[in-house]
Amino acid sequence: MNVTRRAVLRGAGLSMAGIAGLAPTRAAFAAGDATVRVGMVLPVTGPGADAGRFALGGAKLALDAVNKAGGVLGKPLELVTEDDQTTNPGAVLAFSKLASQPDIVAFLGSIRSTQNHAMAPDILKAAKPVCFGGTDPTLTHLGNPWLFRFRPNDTYSARVIADYGIGTLGKKKWAVVHSTDAFGTSGAKALTEALGKAGATVALDQGYANQSQDFTPVVLAIRQAGVEVIGSYFTFENDLGIFARQLRQLGVAVPWVGSPSITNVTALKLAGPALYGTFGVADYAEDASDASRAFSKLYRDAYKLEPDNQSSWTFDAVTVLARAINAAGKTEPGAIREALLAVKGVPGAEGTYSFDGNGDGLHGYNVVRNDKGKMSFAKRVDFQD
Amino acid sequence: MAPRASAVPHRLGGTLAYAAFALLAAVLAGALPLSGYALNILMQATTYAVSVIGLTVVLGLCGQINLAQAAFFGIGAYAVGLGTTAWGLDFWLCLGLGLGAALVLGGALGASTLRLGGHYLAMVTISFQQILTLVLVNWIPVTRGPDGVPGILRPAGLADGQRYLAFCILALAAVAYAVWRMPDTRLGRAMRAVRDNELAAGVVGVDVYRTKILAFAIGALLAGLGGGLFAGGFAYISPDQFTFAESVVFLTMALLGGVGSPAGAVIGTALLILLPEWLRFMKEIPGLYLALYGLAVILIIIFMPVGIWGFVGARLARFRKAAPAPDRAGDLVLARAAPGPHPALEVVGLAKHFGGLKAVDAIDFAVARGGVHALIGPNGSGKTTTLNLLSGLYVPTAGRIRIDGRDVTGLPPHARAAVGLGRTFQNIRLFRSMTALDNVIVGAERPDNPAGLADAGALEARARAALAFVGLEDRADEPVASFSYGHQRLVEIARALAGNPVLLLLDEPAAGLNASEKVALTALLRRMTAKGLTILIIDHDMTLVRDVADRITVLNFGRRIADGDAAAVLREPDVIAAYLGEDAGQGGAGRAEAASPRPDLAPV
Amino acid sequence: MDLVPQLLFTGIGIGAVYALVALGFVLIFRATNVVNFAQGEFSMVAAFLMVVFAVDLGWPYWLSFLAALGGMAVLGALFNLGVYYPLRHRSYLPVIISTIGASILLANTTLALYGPQPQVLPGWFETQGILAGGVFFDSQYLLIIGVTAVLVAFQYWFFEHTLVGKKLQATSQDKEMASLLGIPVAGMIMLTFVYSAVLGGIAGILVAPVLFVSIGMGSTIALKAFAATIIGGFGDVTGAIVGGLALGVIETFGAAYISVPYKDALGFLVLVVFLVVRPQGLFGERVAEKA
Structure with missing residues (x-):
């Protein structure tokens, strides 16, 4: 299918689905009924706008399902969104605008760690649960009791990359390539630690600045270091695409296990054959479980698009949040918080949620393999700690 | 740049009213029940405005572009951020450190590049901005890298958000007041002079380079202050808040409101922070809002060149009462230099070569104290080059210049003004x-x-x-x-x-004047000499020269061909030949000398 | 294995892109004394036009190329009329701001029309490149280097040996004098903007298969190209070419031997050093004294 037309259709599809999704559910409840409102901070403008659209798509699917199943506490669930402009100050303003509406009972935060950091002081002040997708491990160790993570944090992605590369592929000599942004550095740090614990060596630790136009020096360094396997944390797909292509052009053919960005739709499109045969950790993999297959079917039916982690975590967040509110029996923030902490063994699209005391819901990743552009599920790795 | 829209409120009443208004705003900010949203917006607007006022100084008063304002903002923010968390220092100490760092870095950046100006300055500030962003992101052990710095503390007693906001409003008010008054201080006038005409500013004694550095440093200082307050206000900072894009936002805020006045800075900041909030309804189409923003920038620049405040202020100014007439001016006293052994001006072996062209070729002459000395010569004889050498706009190839016995050959224009050289321009x-x-x-x-x-x-x-x-x-x-x-x-x-001045250089003062104005000029020159002033005049107008000059030096092809008592010089055959051969009498009056570089293009 | 030849090739390839965009800067600067901060967006818009024509509409590559350049010519003309012309009598500062506004406008209009996803544009050649002597010669970079060389030669011929070129030169040197000589100054400036937009467009289309087509692609390149023009000496065509190539090579070697994350800083650092030590650039005319 034609790429661009698909992008346009997708945009139209998402907004249509949004409208279509809300209309019938309203009818299912008595007219004039109050709603239970959940705020959502998402990028609608700026470089993250694309991700924002996926996130909203996932959340709306869950919203629809929750409301069809009777809503929460007998009322329809409603999503109130604010644009964070893909900036940190934007996120703070968006969140505080939502937080100033007293009838909002809980929030969906950002998939970007720094935005969650920026919002954290206001979240503490608002004292209501915030479900977020940023994977910086420190976010759940800030001493902020209201943060609940709906994706596995980077210590897990790093441990899974290390586990798969060493355990399954049997490679000991590593190159770690990572963006020098928040996501890349924290991931690379965790990966280096995990590799050290497992007795592997990091022959090359190479950071790069986002939007680099050329990776020749990086690839040459990898070639010279004579590594057996590459572990990577890339933030932007165009960087990943350029790197992948130059890696192949300069004849580096060692296995490559990458962070989730290596599996996402845009990266596959940009890099094409250069990514064939690579492995990636993915918080969402279609064939990982029944729950993830179910989500996949819903998403494809609604939007005619490949689902990915940008939509799966918001889907899970709305689903689990609704479940917790129902379990709490009231919308008092403390009660919702307790109910979220009590969530154990609940299956979701991303994995099975069991919240620990810090607010981390997931503790493992899937490993997927790029088979000629199709992602095939390879393994699920979960940790107990 | 935009002229200042209005006079400064000199009267005490105005100042008191302003102080009362600022206090009221602060009290309201501290006491009214504000939602978290309103608090955040006000906090952002207040701290940004302080930084934007910094641009009022650099850009508005001094006419220098700075595309690194967000970098200085970031320096202040990181000083407070890292200081109160990683280093465990007191908030006020950190704020001071941030101000110091911004001031020093701003001054240093200015010192290294302000001689260039224009586009170069734009590029250097962008480079500084980019380098700072990269350092903040990559120097993880010190800056904490891209994760940013969470948990920033506020000063004791201001931990509450609204009290802190009240404090920020007072700080903004103080900064705005200082910058509001600045145009009428010595430094402010110097900045405006530099902005309007760098060359003339130097010649009347303004140290152009130093003035620009000061403006740049003050601008950076205010950005640092805004940044430090911002860090305390939001408790979390990260490198992506201090990027080039933010510098452009600061600049747009300043221009939108009107770069000529701190009031414009506050208006522009408030508008550009509120606008995206008001336009949130446009969020369905990504990019639409920012596209309109870009369009608005172009339209503002084209149709509202002085910004909103400049536009409004000019209309308000019409209704302002005229200031009471000042007392009649006293008589102008010109300090007579003590009669010393030195002539007012001594030129020895002065030469200026442009490549192979000897525009001025080893000339000597002296201007005695008192009276009018004329320097004449046909077109291209080197008169204006000599004048530019005298006032320090050109560096001579050889020779010495002494004013009042002091060797000024190596001095820049403003230092020559300090020694006592005054001049006018053709x-x-x-x-x-x-x-x-x-x-x-x-x-x-x-x-x-x-x-x-x-x-x-x-x-x-x-x-x-x-x-x-x-x-x-x-x-x-x-x-x-x-x-x-x-x-x-x-x-x-x-x-x-x-x-x-000890010596006044007049560069073709009669050029472009009509007959009656010339008569008045002659009278004025006489009145000046009557007060004991020494004048060196360059003019084509031989009638004027004949009327006022006591002594004359004649140049031709860069060389001195005659020098001495006026009447005698004008009778010398060489002089007559030079004029008849080239351009007799006053035919060339008012025309630029073909071989001399235009003084307005002259680099200093 | 020796790294130097590979680094050199890549450095020159990237440098050629900078040089191409820098040429556009220099032309506009010479004609109007204004730095066009939206020059990078010309490249971005052209690359998106190319995606629309060649990928979405499936036109032949050469036809899409011509159509995209035609679109750029129109954009250049509109840019002149809307962004520069109304401000032509004001100082450089309002014009800088106006072009910054135009850059925001162009980037976000494209975003609104096409969405934020990066796009793929296939290259001219089927093959990705050739491996010779342990060095991989990327076919697209070879093309970029070739086109840059041809355009530089064309520009030289155009300015030195055609009447229009000479009129353009006269305009850039002294507008008043040019108009006294009967040269249509406004028309010449219009021509400069059109040509400059086309030039930026060529750079964008050539580089798109390597860097992908994204909203931000233009601004990154433009900033570097701007640095290249200053290193080369503002307003000098040879300087822009040499400056661009030098910057590309410095960055690539700096990344290989000093630091990858700081490679951008390195470029800007070189620039600052140049500005302080040799502000006239490599080839700029001597500022200090009249020749």
Whole structure:
């Protein structure tokens, strides 16, 4: 299918689905009924706008399902969104605008760690649960009791990359390539630690600045270091695409296990054959479980698009949040918080949620393999700690 | 750049009203029940506005571009952020450190590049901005890298968000007041002079380079202050908040509101922070809002060049009462230099070669104290080059220049002004956005003015006296741009006189004047010499030269061909030949000399 | 294995892109004394036009190329009329701001029309490149280097040996004098903007298969190209070419031997050093004294 037309259709599809999704559910409840409102901070403008659209798509699917199943506490669930402009100050303003509406009972935060950091002081002040997708491990160790993570944090992605590369592929000599942004550095740090614990060596630790136009020096360094396997944390797909292509052009053919960005739709499109045969950790993999297959079917039916982690975590967040509110029996923030902490063994699209005391819901990743552009599920790795 | 829209509220009443208003705003911010959303918006607007006012100084007052304002903002923010968390220091100490760092870095950046100006300055500031962002992101052990710095503390007693906001509002009010008053300080006038006409500013005694560095450093300082307050306000900072894009936002805020006044800065900041909030409804189509924003920037620049405040302020100014008429100006006193052994000016072996062209070729002459000395010669004889060498706009290839016995050969223009050299320009160089009075005050402020002007009142009196001397006292408070050509020339002379020069250089003062204006000029020259002033005049107008000059030096092809008593020189056959051969009499009056570089293109 | 030849090739390839965009800067600067901060967006818009024509509409590559350049010519003309012309009598500062506004406008209009996803544009050649002597010669970079060389030669011929070129030169040197000589100054400036937009467009289309087509692609390149023009000496065509190539090579070697994350800083650092030590650039005319 034609790429661009698909992008346009997708945009139209998402907004249509949004409208279509809300209309019938309203009818299912008595007219004039109050709603239970959940705020959502998402990028609608700026470089993250694309991700924002996926996130909203996932959340709306869950919203629809929750409301069809009777809503929460007998009322329809409603999503109130604010644009964070893909900036940190934007996120703070968006969140505080939502937080100033007293009838909002809980929030969906950002998939970007720094935005969650920026919002954290206001979240503490608002004292209501915030479900977020940023994977910086420190976010759940800030001493902020209201943060609940709906994706596995980077210590897990790093441990899974290390586990798969060493355990399954049997490679000991590593190159770690990572963006020098928040996501890349924290991931690379965790990966280096995990590799050290497992007795592997990091022959090359190479950071790069986002939007680099050329990776020749990086690839040459990898070639010279004579590594057996590459572990990577890339933030932007165009960087990943350029790197992948130059890696192949300069004849580096060692296995490559990458962070989730290596599996996402845009990266596959940009890099094409250069990514064939690579492995990636993915918080969402279609064939990982029944729950993830179910989500996949819903998403494809609604939007005619490949689902990915940008939509799966918001889907899970709305689903689990609704479940917790129902379990709490009231919308008092403390009660919702307790109910979220009590969530154990609940299956979701991303994995099975069991919240620990810090607010981390997931503790493992899937490993997927790029088979000629199709992602095939390879393994699920979960940790107990 | 935009002229300042209005006069400064000198009156105490206005100041008190302003202080009361600021206090009220602070009290309201502290006491009204504000939602978290409102608090955050106000906090952002207040701290940003402080930084934008920094641009009012750099760009508005001094006319220098700075595309790294977000970098200085970030320096202040990181000082407070890292200081209160990683280093465990007191908030106030951190704020001070941030201010110091911004000031020093701003000054250093300015010192290294302000000689270039224009596009180069734009590029260097962008480079600094980019390098700082990369350092913040990559120097993880110190800056904490891209994760940013969470948990930033506020000072004791201001931990509550609204009390802290109240404090920020007071800080903003104080900064705005200081910058509001700045144009009428010595430094502020120097900045405006530099902005309006760098060359003339240097010649009347303003240290152009130092003034620019100060403006740049003050701008950086205010950005640092805004950043430090911002860090305390939001408790979390990360490198992506201080990028080039933010610098562009700061610049747009300043331009939108009006770069000429801190009021414009506050208006622009408030508008650009509120606008995205109001336009949130446009969020369905990504990019639409920012596209309109870009369009708005273009439209504002084209249709509202002085910004919102400049636009509004100009209309408000019409309703303002005229200031009471000042007392009649006193007589202009020109300090007579003590009769010493030295002539007013001594030129020895002076030469200036442009490549192979010897524009001035080893000339000698001296200007005795008192009276008018004329320097004449046909077109291309090297007169204007000599003048530019004398005032320090060119560096001579060889030779010495002594003013009042002091060797000034190596000194920059403003230092020569301090020694006592005043000058006017053939193509008038006034500070066009300023009043006649302000123009002349800048002249009176020349360093080491022997009139010893201790306070603002004395300074103004001196300037009024100088204007009265040239007959323009009544129009002192009018903007100089509205003056006729002849009157502008008189203002330029008054500006030089106010500085009490040992030697006054007049570069073709009769050029472009009509017959009656020329008669008046001759009379004015006589009155100046009557006060004991020494004048070196360059002119094509032989009638004028014959009428006023006591002594004459004649140049031709860069060489001195005659020198001495006026009447005798004009009879010398060489002189007559030079004029008849080339361009007899006054035919060339008013024309630029073909072989001399235009002074307005002259690099310093 | 020796790294130097590979680094050199890549450095020159990237440098050629900078040089191509820098040429556009220099032309506009010479004609109007204004730095066009939206020059990078010309490249971005052209690359998106190319995606629309060649990928979405499936036109032949050469036809899409011509159509995209035609679109750029129109954009250049509109840019002149809307962004520069109304401000032509003001100082450089408002014009800088106006072009910054235009850059925001162009980037976000494209975003609104096409969405934020990066796009793929296939290259001219089927093959990705050739491996010779341990060095991989990327076919697209070879093309970029070739086109840059041809355009530089064309520009030289155009300015030195055609009447229009000479009129353009006269305009850039002294507008008043040019109009006294009967040269249509406004028309010449219009021509400059059109040509400059086309030039930026060529750079964008050539580089798109390597860097992908994204909203931000233009601004990154433009900033570097701007640095290249200053290193080369503002307003000098040879300088822009040499400056661009030098910057590309410095960055690539700096990344290989000093630091990858700081490679951008390195470029800007070189720039600052140049500005302080040799502000006239490598080839700029001597500022200090009249020749």
